[in-house]
Amino acid sequence: MAAEIIDGRPVARRMQEEIRTAVAAYAAQAGGAPGLGVVLVGDDAASAMYVRMKRRACDRVGLRSEARILPTESTQGEVEGAVRAFNNDPAIHGILVQLPLPEHIDEEAALNEISLNKDVDGIHPMNLGRLGMRGREPSFTPATPTGVMALIRETGRAIEGARAAVIGRSNIVGLPVALMLANANATVTICHSRTRDLPNVLGRADIVVAAIGRPEFVKGAWLKPGAIVIDVGSNSVPDPESEKGYRYVGDVEFESARTAAGYITKVPGGVGPMTITMLLSNTMKAAERSLPA
Amino acid sequence: MAAEIIDGRPVARRMQEEIRTAVAAYAAQAGGAPGLGVVLVGDDAASAMYVRMKRRACDRVGLRSEARILPTESTQGEVEGAVRAFNNDPAIHGILVQLPLPEHIDEEAALNEISLNKDVDGIHPMNLGRLGMRGREPSFTPATPTGVMALIRETGRAIEGARAAVIGRSNIVGLPVALMLANANATVTICHSRTRDLPNVLGRADIVVAAIGRPEFVKGAWLKPGAIVIDVGSNSVPDPESEKGYRYVGDVEFESARTAAGYITKVPGGVGPMTITMLLSNTMKAAERSLPA
Numbered sequence: 399m400a401a402e403i404i405d406g407r408p409v410a411r412r413m414q415e416e417i418r419t420a421v422a423a424y425a426a427q428a429g430g431a432p433g434l435g436v437v438l439v440g441d442d443a444a445s446a447m448y449v450r451m452k453r454r455a456c457d458r459v460g461l462r463s464e465a466r467i468l469p470t471e472s473t474q475g476e477v478e479g480a481v482r483a484f485n486n487d488p489a490i491h492g493i494l495v496q497l498p499l500p501e502h503i504d505e506e507a508a509l510n511e512i513s514l515n516k517d518v519d520g521i522h523p524m525n526l527g528r529l530g531m532r533g534r535e536p537s538f539t540p541a542t543p544t545g546v547m548a549l550i551r552e553t554g555r556a557i558e559g560a561r562a563a564v565i566g567r568s569n570i571v572g573l574p575v576a577l578m579l580a581n582a583n584a585t586v587t588i589c590h591s592r593t594r595d596l597p598n599v600l601g602r603a604d605i606v607v608a609a610i611g612r613p614e615f616v617k618g619a620w621l622k623p624g625a626i627v628i629d630v631g632s633n634s635v636p637d638p639e640s641e642k643g644y645r646y647v648g649d650v651e652f653e654s655a656r657t658a659a660g661y662i663t664k665v666p667g668g669v670g671p672m673t674i675t676m677l678l679s680n681t682m683k684a685a686e687r688s689l690p691a
Numbered sequence: 692m693a694a695e696i697i698d699g700r701p702v703a704r705r706m707q708e709e710i711r712t713a714v715a716a717y718a719a720q721a722g723g724a725p726g727l728g729v730v731l732v733g734d735d736a737a738s739a740m741y742v743r744m745k746r747r748a749c750d751r752v753g754l755r756s757e758a759r760i761l762p763t764e765s766t767q768g769e770v771e772g773a774v775r776a777f778n779n780d781p782a783i784h785g786i787l788v789q790l791p792l793p794e795h796i797d798e799e800a801a802l803n804e805i806s807l808n809k810d811v812d813g814i815h816p817m818n819l820g821r822l823g824m825r826g827r828e829p830s831f832t833p834a835t836p837t838g839v840m841a842l843i844r845e846t847g848r849a850i851e852g853a854r855a856a857v858i859g860r861s862n863i864v865g866l867p868v869a870l871m872l873a874n875a876n877a878t879v880t881i882c883h884s885r886t887r888d889l890p891n892v893l894g895r896a897d898i899v900v901a902a903i904g905r906p907e908f909v910k911g912a913w914l915k916p917g918a919i920v921i922d923v924g925s926n927s928v929p930d931p932e933s934e935k936g937y938r939y940v941g942d943v944e945f946e947s948a949r950t951a952a953g954y955i956t957k958v959p960g961g962v963g964p965m966t967i968t969m970l971l972s973n974t975m976k977a978a979e980r981s982l983p984a
Contacts, residue, residue, distance in 0.1 A: 506827060523827060527820030530870075531862045534799060534816060559887045567873060569824045576881075577823075580860060583885040585892065588869075592876040594852045598895075599878065 401627070401659035404549050410671035413548075414459050417678050421460040424685055432685030433462040434518070434677075435484035437495045439477055439503065440470035445496050452494065455674045461681055464490065470500050477503055481511040491688055492518030492681035497570075515687065518680035520544075521570055530577040538680045543574040545672025546607055546628050547582070553626055553661045555604075558583035563600050565589045565616065565649070566609035571630055575607050596620065608649035618654030627655055627662040630669050694920070694952035697842050703964035706841075707752050710971050714753040717978055725978030726755040727811070727970075728777035730788045732770055732796065733763035738789050745787065748967045754974055757783065763793050770796055774804040784981055785811030785974035790863075808980065811973035813837075814863055823870040831973045836867040838965025839900055839921050840875070846919055846954045848897075851876035856893055858882045858909065858942070859902035864923055868900050889913065901942035911947030920948055920955040923962050 425431045434456055438449050449465060456463040466480040477499065484490045493516045499505050509521060517525055520540035528534040550557060562584040566572035572588070579586045589599055591610075597620035600606055608616050609630035621627065631649030648665030656662050663669060718724045727749055731742050742758060749756040759773040770792065777783045786809045792798050802814060810818055813833035821827040843850060855877040859865035865881070872879045882892055884903075890913035893899055901909050902923035914920065924942030941958030949955050956962060 523820030523824060524817045525820070526823060527816030527818070529820075530823060530866050531816060531819060532860065532866075533862075559885050561887075567825065569826070573823050573825075580881050580883070583883070585880060585882055585886040587878060587880040588873050589878055590873075590876070592852050593878040594854075602891075 401656045401662040402553075403656075404552055404626075404628070404661050404663045404668065406545070406549060406663060406668045406671045409548065409552055410675040413675045414455070414678065417461075417675070417682050418459040420682050420686075424682070424689075425460065428685070428689065430489065431460055431462045432492070432681055433464060433487075433490045434492045434494060434681045435487065435490040435516075436463060436465045437468070437477065437480045437484070437493070438465060439468045439472055439496075440500050442498075445498070449496050452674055452677060455678055456681075459678055459682075461678060462489070472500075472503075474503055474507065477508050478511045481508065485511070485513045485516060488688075490516065491684040492516055492677075494519055494677065516684060518677060518684055519570075520574070520680065526569070526574060526577075529574055529581075538683065539578065539676075540570055540574045541676035541680065542571050542630060542669060542673045543578050544676040544679075545669055546571075546575050546630065547578050548672060548676075549628055549663060549669065550605060550626055555626060555661075557605070560584045560604040561587070561602055562605040562607070563587045563589055563603035564607045564609070565593075565596070565600075566611070566630075568609065571609040572607075575609065575630075579605070579607075600625075606650075610649050612649055613647045614649070614651040616650040616655065618651060618656070618658040621655060621658040623658055624660035625658070627659040628669065629663050629665050632665055632670065694949045694955040695846075696949075697845055697919075697921075697954050697956045697961065699838070699842060699956060699961045699964045702841065702845055703968040706968045707748070707971065710754075710968070710975050711752040713975050713979075717975070717982075718753065721978070721982065723782065724753050724755045725785070725974055726757060726780075726783045727785045727787060727974045728780065728783040728809075729756060729758045730761070730770065730773045730777070730786070731758060732761045732765055732789075733793050735791075738791070742789050745967055745970060748971055749974075752971055752975075754971060755782070765793075765796075767796055767800065770801050771804045774801065778804070778806045778809060781981075783809065784977040785809055785970075787812055787970065809977060811970060811977055812863075813867070813973065819862070819867060819870075822867055822874075831976065832871065832969075833863055833867045834969035834973065835864050835923060835962060835966045836871050837969040837972075838962055839864075839868050839923065840871050841965060841969075842921055842956060842962065843898060843919055848919060848954075850898070853877045853897040854880070854895055855898040855900070856880045856882055856896035857900045857902070858886075858889070858893075859904070859923075861902065864902040865900075868902065868923075872898070872900075893918075899943075903942050905942055906940050907942070907944040909943040909948065911944060911949070911951040914948060914951040916951055917953035918951070920952040921962065922956050922958050925958055925963065 520538040525536035613633035629648035813831040818829035906926035922941035930938040
């Protein structure tokens with residue numbers, strides 16, 4: 399039996415509709431729409447595309463976005479200065495520093511400049527620490543992991559008590575997803591490139607989140623029948639039949655996985671639309687918190 | 692075959708000997724020994740005992756310790772003021788706030804006052820976030836988890852690629868141990884009270900760290916034969932045969948576990964002596980970093 403597809407697009411549309419309503423209400427009360435400040439350093443084509451996509455999504459829901467586009471050869475001080483200018487701007491409620499930064503920039507120092515109450519990407523170490531700790535709450539939860547959790551919840555299955563395997567332990571996806579699943583009372587196994595016998599680990603997991611950036615790495619035969627599979631990967635692979643000569647595939651071999659899984663996301667159209675939606679949602683939240691109580 | 696005992700006492704003694712040498716060298720150079728500032732609020736007997744033990748350990752290696760003992764009814768401002776006074780005191784290199792604080796004190800706010808470079812307990816959210824993140828380093832790693840890692844390393848077995856199960860997800864033990872094991876490239880499963888079929892999870896684990904505070908909860912039959920078992924629990928149970936009427940047991944049923952495990956710690960005499968040693972070691976590190984380069 400084929401898995402049910404968890405389609406991120408209608409979920410994202412529904413949430414963006416709610417955000418649009420909240421933005422309009424905020425703008426009426428505050429006299430202006432919430433603002434997202436974006437810092438982009440250098441001329442990496444993919445980064446520029448991501449920034450354009452995020453700004454277009456802001457437009458769709460009525461958020462203002464401002465971009466500071468700095469040349470590749472910018473100094474550490476110039477990058478941090480752009481962040482601080484957004485920190486001090488009351489019309490900017492959320493700040494996004496598009497990664498990766500050029501090699502000569504200290505990423506940690508630049509990101510640490512972001513005010514905690516404007517860290518809508520949720521990747522400040524203080525926010526990640528709070529995310530993992532009992533009895534602490536981060537200012538914001540990071541966008542992609544929050545989208546992953548929303549898609550798991552779309553299945554209606556209980557997370558509490560479920561066995562979950564997270565493949566990958568990046569700062570922006572794997573680590574926070576593992577912490578959020580543990581917070582939701584799943585029994586979480588953190589898997590990575592040094593994990594031995596991954597099929598054995600996955601074979602016991604009710605929930606699998608793949609976030610390793612290896613095209614079609616996870617095979618259907620490795621999965622526990624009926625599992626929920628969330629594919630965060632987005633890898634371009636050569637495709638002579640496509641007009642562009644390439645296409646995007648996930649970290650999961652979709653065709654074999656869909657026959658084993660109970661629920662599965664597609665790439666594209668799964669986690670991707672949720673990531674941007676959660677960034678919009680966090681920016682809206684930041685603006686609401688900035689209103690006088 | 693019975694497990695080999697991992698005895699924390701000689702390991703702690705050896706490390707304390709090294710710290711004593713470093714303290715003497717520092718004192719000769721800096722004109723005074725490194726200082727640990729301890730904040731104790733209220734008159735909880737166990738907390739007072741822990742503080743005495745830590746201060747005695749400081750004495751043994753030549754560290755200075757200063758205690759601010761505040762009454763239970765102290766205000767938030769008074770507790771934070773005591774922390775700030777230590778922050779501003781150049782003769783104090785490490786700060787320890789003994790937990791738990793009285794109910795009316797906001798623990799998070801009080802702990803966040805500790806300067807990151809004096810957070811020798813390593814429990815500031817910023818330090819825990821950095822501990823989990825790739826490419827980031829905490830100022831200090833928390834004492835008990837660092838002791839757990841040192842005892843695992845005493846076995847000489849590889850952590851990389853091993854399957855590890857951490858039972859418990861507290862801010863000061865379970866969570867940071869899981870992050871440190873993942874950083875050491877183990878495949879880590881975070882288990883807790885909502886975990887279903889714990890024996891099945893433990894049965895595949897090469898390393899088990901028990902930190903749940905439930906006396907003799909983990910049974911030998913649940914373990915993978917030959918596993919490394921680190922017992923962080925320290926639970927007092929009634930014992931009519933003892934002079935005091937009680938004795939301390941761990942979270943692991945020692946007698947059944949020792950026949951299954953390859954290596955096992957005892958309670959007391961396992962993790963306990965390491966915790967204090969790591970606090971001393973972090974205080975010494977803080978002092979060394981305070982010296983002009």
